[in-house]
Amino acid sequence: MTSREERRLALFPDNWNLLVLEKKEAARDQARHPLHELPREEELRSLGIVSPDSALEFPSGSSLRGRASFVDRQYLAPLVDRPLRTSEGDRFLLISRRNAPDTMDPEECTVANRVFHLAYWDRASRFCGTCAAPMEMISGEMAKQCSACGATSYPRISPAVIVAVVRQGKLLLAHSRRHSGKMYSVLAGFVEAGETLEQAAAREVQEECGITIKNVRYLASQPWPFPTALMAAFTADYAGGEIALQDEEIVSADWFAPGELPREIPDAYSIARRLIERFVSDHGTPQDLQRLLSR
Ligand SMILES: [Zn+2]
Incomplete structure (x- = not known):
């Protein structure tokens, strides 16, 4: 670089x-x-x-x-x-x-x-989704209006959840087909219509790994415009089930102790990495955390 x-x-x-x-x-x-x-x-x-x-x-x-x-x-x-x-x-x-x-x-x-x-x-958003006429910028606002029917369009933001599940001091990490190499990360997915963020977190973990969770707690958020996501990060406790990959997206998944994390994990600026660091801080030794932060 x-x-x-x-x-x-x-x-x-x-x-x-x-x-x-x-x-x-x-x-x-x-x-x-x-x-x-x-x-x-x-x-x-x-x-x-x-x-x-x-x-x-x-x-x-x-x-x-x-x-x-x-x-x-x-x-x-x-x-x-x-x-x-x-x-x-x-x-x-x-x-x-x-x-x-x-x-x-x-x-x-x-x-x-x-x-x-x-x-x-x-x-x-060049054309109206209702009547297909051209859209025009509204002055003084980040929005557009249809030149024919008056419908408005605002930048779309797509909420997604990412969740760190802990079972007896170990963190659930999965290798997804989306990820390159051997990267393991916490589970994530888009929120579906009509869901709360907490319901989306529980559904994603259940769908992808067959694990049920409890005590879902909000931690932080991060814009992730690749192209339009807003990630909401949660921590959660294991409630039941054994790892069963039910989703074709996930190649493998396992529980990892703070001192035995996979070699490839998300980059430092991502909220996924923040969740992993939080887990090591809460459940590992100072040496575990130091090793992770110096990667
Ligand atoms: Zn229109």
């Missing part, structure tokens, strides 16, 4: 999307705000990164503002994580948005997530 100092500019590809961030005001400290200067639009085009008329801008209400452009990922894939240079000699780097927290500060990450989510919604 290129260090912050070497990287003056950064763009964030995600599948077929490209997100560009830039500062609203002149940076006082270039080293702390390496996203200040960006390649000009024409330069991005000459590199094959941005197509004309694809750029969208959103105010973010912070000192940063975002600009999102949409491109096909086939143009981005060969460029990711390789230092690039514009015709004026400015260096920049395309990084995966999932890895952004490694190189961006929390405010930049928040803006990146917000801009991505809004850009996704903007693209997905």
Whole structure:
């Protein structure tokens, strides 16, 4: 990974999307705000990164503002994580948005997530879902209105739950087909229509592993706009059942002691990792926690 100092500019590809961030005001400290200067639009085009008329801008209400452009990922894939240079000699780097927290500060990450989510919604709500007429932005509000029937559209947020289940000092972790390599994580899934968050947590654990849970307690939340989720994290106690993989999503699952966690677990910035750290903090030794935090 290129260090912050070497990287003056950064763009964030995600599948077929490209997100560009830039500062609203002149940076006082270039080293702390390496996203200040960006390649000009024409330069991005000459590199094959941005197509004309694809750029969208959103105010973010912070000192940063975002600009999102949409491109096909086939143009981005060969460029990711390789230092690039514009015709004026400015260096920049395309990084995966999932890895952004490694190189961006929390405010930049928040803006990146917000801009991505809004850009996704903007693209997905060009026409009215009721009458199919074009939608138009409402001024002063992040919403759109149908030019014909007046129906409104707000950015869609999809609630999801993620839950850490503990049985006699061991944590339930599963390897899902969604995850690459041998990664194990706590169980997660989208909330269904008519469910409470707690009911969704209980259903997901039951469906995926055949385990029933009790004492479901809310811990924290995290926006996860890949593309539109909001994760609500819970802890829970084992109530009954034995592990039985009932869902084709899960390849394997087991109970893990704090000192015997799988080698591959979610990255540090994810709420899944926070749940795992919380478990080790509550049920492990100080050495177990230290080992985990130094990974
Ligand atoms: Zn309409």
